[in-house]
Amino acid sequence: xxxxxKPTPNTxxxxxxxFGVLAAAKxxxxxxxxxxxxAVLVGGIGCSGGIHNxxxxxxxxxLHGRLLAQAVAVKLANPHLTVIAAGGDGDGxxxxxxxxxxxxxxxxxILYIVMNNETYGLTKGQASPTSRxxxxxxxxVPFDAILTALSIPSGAFIAxxxxxxxxxxxxxxxxxxxxxxDHRGYAFVEDLSPCVTYNDTFKEWREKIVNIxxxxxxxxxxxxxxFRLCSETMNAGKIPIGVMHRPKPATEAAANPLELKLLPDNxxxxxxxxxxxxxxxxxxxxxxxxx
Amino acid sequence: MTTPAAQTSPQPTDAERANRRPTKELVDVSVIVGGQGxxxxxxxxxxxxxxxxxxxxxxxxxxxxxxRIRGGHADASVRGCRDPRAAIKAKADLLLxxxxxxxxxxxxxxxxxxxxxxxxxxxxxxxxxxxxxPFATMVGSQLGQPIYKNTAAYGxxxxxxxxxxxxxxxVIEERFKRRGAEALDKNLKALEIGRSAALEVxxxxxxxxxxxxxxxxLILTTGNQxxxxxxxxxxxxxFAGYPITPATEIMEYLMKYLPNFHGVVRQGEDELAxxxxxxxxxxxxxxxxxxxxxxxxxxxxxxIGHASTAELGILVADCQRVGPSxxxxxxxxxxxxxxxAHLGHGEYPKFILSPGSAEDCFYLTVDALNLAEKWRxxxxxxxxxxxxxxxxxxxxxxxxxxKVERPSLLTAEQVAAHETYKSxxxxxxxxxxFAPVGTAxxxxxxxxxxxxxxxxxxxxPVNRQKMMEKRMGKLTQARDDLPRPRYFGRxxxxxxxIGFGSTSGPILEAMDALDAExxxxxxxxxxxxxxxxxxxxxxxxxxxxxxxxxxxxxxGQLARLIREEMPQHHSKLRSILKYDGFSFRAPxxxxxxxEAFHGAKR
Numbered sequence: 001x002x003x004x005x006k007p008t009p010n011t012x013x014x015x016x017x018x019f020g021v022l023a024a025a026k027x028x029x030x031x032x033x034x035x036x037x038x039a040v041l042v043g044g045i046g047c048s049g050g051i052h053n054x055x056x057x058x059x060x061x062x063l064h065g066r067l068l069a070q071a072v073a074v075k076l077a078n079p080h081l082t083v084i085a086a087g088g089d090g091d092g093x094x095x096x097x098x099x100x101x102x103x104x105x106x107x108x109x110i111l112y113i114v115m116n117n118e119t120y121g122l123t124k125g126q127a128s129p130t131s132r133x134x135x136x137x138x139x140x141v142p143f144d145a146i147l148t149a150l151s152i153p154s155g156a157f158i159a160x161x162x163x164x165x166x167x168x169x170x171x172x173x174x175x176x177x178x179x180x181x182d183h184r185g186y187a188f189v190e191d192l193s194p195c196v197t198y199n200d201t202f203k204e205w206r207e208k209i210v211n212i213x214x215x216x217x218x219x220x221x222x223x224x225x226x227f228r229l230c231s232e233t234m235n236a237g238k239i240p241i242g243v244m245h246r247p248k249p250a251t252e253a254a255a256n257p258l259e260l261k262l263l264p265d266n267x268x269x270x271x272x273x274x275x276x277x278x279x280x281x282x283x284x285x286x287x288x289x290x291x
Numbered sequence: 292m293t294t295p296a297a298q299t300s301p302q303p304t305d306a307e308r309a310n311r312r313p314t315k316e317l318v319d320v321s322v323i324v325g326g327q328g329x330x331x332x333x334x335x336x337x338x339x340x341x342x343x344x345x346x347x348x349x350x351x352x353x354x355x356x357x358x359r360i361r362g363g364h365a366d367a368s369v370r371g372c373r374d375p376r377a378a379i380k381a382k383a384d385l386l387l388x389x390x391x392x393x394x395x396x397x398x399x400x401x402x403x404x405x406x407x408x409x410x411x412x413x414x415x416x417x418x419x420x421x422x423x424x425p426f427a428t429m430v431g432s433q434l435g436q437p438i439y440k441n442t443a444a445y446g447x448x449x450x451x452x453x454x455x456x457x458x459x460x461x462v463i464e465e466r467f468k469r470r471g472a473e474a475l476d477k478n479l480k481a482l483e484i485g486r487s488a489a490l491e492v493x494x495x496x497x498x499x500x501x502x503x504x505x506x507x508x509l510i511l512t513t514g515n516q517x518x519x520x521x522x523x524x525x526x527x528x529x530f531a532g533y534p535i536t537p538a539t540e541i542m543e544y545l546m547k548y549l550p551n552f553h554g555v556v557r558q559g560e561d562e563l564a565x566x567x568x569x570x571x572x573x574x575x576x577x578x579x580x581x582x583x584x585x586x587x588x589x590x591x592x593x594x595i596g597h598a599s600t601a602e603l604g605i606l607v608a609d610c611q612r613v614g615p616s617x618x619x620x621x622x623x624x625x626x627x628x629x630x631x632a633h634l635g636h637g638e639y640p641k642f643i644l645s646p647g648s649a650e651d652c653f654y655l656t657v658d659a660l661n662l663a664e665k666w667r668x669x670x671x672x673x674x675x676x677x678x679x680x681x682x683x684x685x686x687x688x689x690x691x692x693x694k695v696e697r698p699s700l701l702t703a704e705q706v707a708a709h710e711t712y713k714s715x716x717x718x719x720x721x722x723x724x725f726a727p728v729g730t731a732x733x734x735x736x737x738x739x740x741x742x743x744x745x746x747x748x749x750x751x752p753v754n755r756q757k758m759m760e761k762r763m764g765k766l767t768q769a770r771d772d773l774p775r776p777r778y779f780g781r782x783x784x785x786x787x788x789i790g791f792g793s794t795s796g797p798i799l800e801a802m803d804a805l806d807a808e809x810x811x812x813x814x815x816x817x818x819x820x821x822x823x824x825x826x827x828x829x830x831x832x833x834x835x836x837x838x839x840x841x842x843x844x845x846x847g848q849l850a851r852l853i854r855e856e857m858p859q860h861h862s863k864l865r866s867i868l869k870y871d872g873f874s875f876r877a878p879x880x881x882x883x884x885x886e887a888f889h890g891a892k893r
Contacts, residue, residue, distance in 0.1 A: 052736070062570075076572070078575040098561060283524050
């Protein structure tokens with residue numbers, strides 16, 4: 001056995017919501033028996049983005065806001081890998097917003113976890129895109145990632161979890177990863193993950209969360225129905241959590257994930273044989289046709 | 292090699308003189324076709340280029356288009372020559388004009404003796420030596436549609452320039468056979484309409500004969516196409532980019548080529564996504580590239596620094612155009628070099644390579660891929676608009692000259708023989724062997740944060756210093772690996788020229804002209820621009836009294852870079868600069884050199 005990079009000691013504040021995500025992700029990977037070398041965690045910038053240091057799989061530390069671009073490419077370059085992108089709400093919904101929207105369009109079979117704490121914790125508590133009005137002088141309307149995700153036509157798996165409920169979170173992450181591994185496309189999970197130092201919302205959120213799956217009329221294959229339930233829940237001052245979109249397999253033919261559309265042979269750029277002599281006839285043909 | 296000027300045939304008799312002008316034998320001819328975008332000027336240029344190639348002439352074509360889809364003035368030129376020329380001829384011999392604007396725009400580029408052939412359907416040319424035919428009307432009335440006016444005009448050009456009839460027709464057949472029988476038939480008829488019209492007046496204007504050349508078995512290609520082909524055979528398998536002139540064709544070619552080789556091309560939502568996709572792909576060991584131009588390069592700068600610190604070998608083709616900002620998107624400049632040489636915040640190593648011809652674009656892209664992977668850093672392939680988009684005839688690409696080398700890459704079998712695997716292990720030459728993410732038996736940490744050998748974030752000052760020295764040391768360690776310049780001209784010359792990219796074409800042509808005047812000059816075509824290659828530039832400076840750095844920018848960016856690194860040669864440095872959006876013509880370069888030569892003699 002070759003000794004290679006191992007997880008480093010955790011640096012998060014005691015009680016940080018991100019511990020919930022880390023524990024759930026570790027459990028889900030174990031449950032699904034994913035070999036460590038076949039799993040990659042692409043982390044963003046911010047406290048939550050450091051998660052790749054604390055888990056025994058491959059870690060790629062991306063630039064601020066760019067983790068989705070890198071994660072999608074990891075999957076396309078080597079479709080055999082299980083790819084998780086994970087970062088915070090600033091990373092995903094502010095500087096990375098363009099990639100957030102396009103990830104649904106791209107529909108690569110990767111899992112994106114946003115640890116939403118409604119603040120920039122690492123830079124000491126500024127307002128983030130999801131901050132409520134008045135937080136640190138915030139005068140902008142808070143962004144809601146679930147409503148946005150539901151409004152984009154896609155075959156993505158969409159869910160919201162709460163770090164105060166690790167059991168449900170593990171189940172959701174397992175389902176999302178299995179969804180990816182079955183090449184069913186993109187999975188997006190927003191975890192409500194309080195920052196105990198700059199925006200400790202554990203108590204408030206625990207009181208406000210409503211499991212949408214228990215509401216009458218809930219149908220995870222019907223995005224518009226779930227959108228309405230979420231809106232109504234939010235209008236009542238509550239926070240909806242649960243699986244927001246679980247597409248029916250039958251509807252997915254039209255939404256084939258990106259890696260299968262591009263790589264029907266499932267080999268991909270990383271595993272392609274690029275030795276010159278193995279490709280000579282094909283290269284000669286290419287040069288002749290291009291001339 | 293000399294540039295024979297236009298020659299005049301034996302004097303005609305008085306009777307002949309009354310009827311016809313003298314016939315010129317042209318060994319170097321340039322035709323411009325101009326009109327509104329959508330007039331199909333490129334079709335005529337393509338037809339003439341095909342004819343020249345069949346006659347064994349070297350061909351160089353260029354386009355002058357505005358940044359809009361249809362309408363607005365557009366012109367294109369084609370040069371046919373018995374000598375290999377990769378430059379626009381200083382003065383054109385014939386202009387085919389579809390409107391007066393075309394004449395006004397290119398007037399200054401026409402030889403005093405040039406003929407303007409024009410479509411008189413809608414206007415009468417304001418030009419002394421002109422010949423009009425109502426191509427659109429003639430074709431419209433006989434074939435029902437005026438769109439074949441281009442082919443008719445090509446027929447007229449063929450007569451006026453003394454083209455061989457059979458080959459003229461063969462060109463049409465080859466160009467249009469794939470469009471179906473009807474299109475081919477109509478184009479052949481349009482050709483005859485144009486030919487007949489010109490034949491009626493040819494005794495009065497027939498002025499050219501075009502001798503055959505010996506340039507056979509060449510391909511006509513652009514730098515963008517050659518780079519795309521080089522990327523494929525060099526093992527490139529992942530490409531992400533965002534459309535931007537003049538880089539887009541690289542992506543378009545690869546969209547065609549790569550799917551046949553388990554490759555992937557993605558059009559990113561922006562340049563930020565594109566560079567980061569390339570970075571993501573590189574973590575898995577795929578050879579990956581993006582192509583862009585100035586504005587996109589600015590957006591990619593953060594990513595390039597990240598790749599260098601994360602020690603990921605990636606390739607970035609920068610297809611320079613007029614900047615800054617949106618500048619002139621379709622025009623030519625070489626003004627990104629200073630930005631690239633000092634790219635980004637912080638300090639990190641990268642190589643900047645510069646091919647000097649379309650042919651060089653092919654081979655240097657392969658070298659760039661090998662170097663990026665071996666040295667685990669970003670390599671910039673520095674192109675420019677003229678190199679990217681102008682087409683020239685070059686020898687067919689030779690796969691026996693291509694090598695795909697992967698010395699830094701560890702396979703699962705190789706890594707299994709080790710006790711430890713560290714992504715960033717210290718090594719004497721700065722290269723840590725790399726087991727890509729996904730390699731069985733190991734896990735890795737890849738990061739742009741400062742890190743220890745394992746890839747774990749580190750703020751340890753001793754480690755920071757060692758890691759900086761490991762990465763920055765690659766710039767020295769790699770020197771023997773980096774592409775060498777190409778040298779041209781007379782060894783004994785005391786005047787030197789230094790250039791890069793597409794300027795090589797006009798420089799070599801200027802040198803032939805100077806040689807004919809017994810002005811000895813030599814030329815160093817730089818192919819590695821960064822790190823500044825002191826070991827090749829030094830001896831070159833030592834061998835001359837004066838060195839002109841020829842480049843397309845205002846501030847003399849390469850000259851400044853050389854001055855910065857080699858101040859001892861400051862007094863020998865001169866600049867020949869052009870920053871009007873057009874590429875050098877040979878006389879632009881020959882004139883200051885000639886002046887310096889005669890000045891030195893006085």
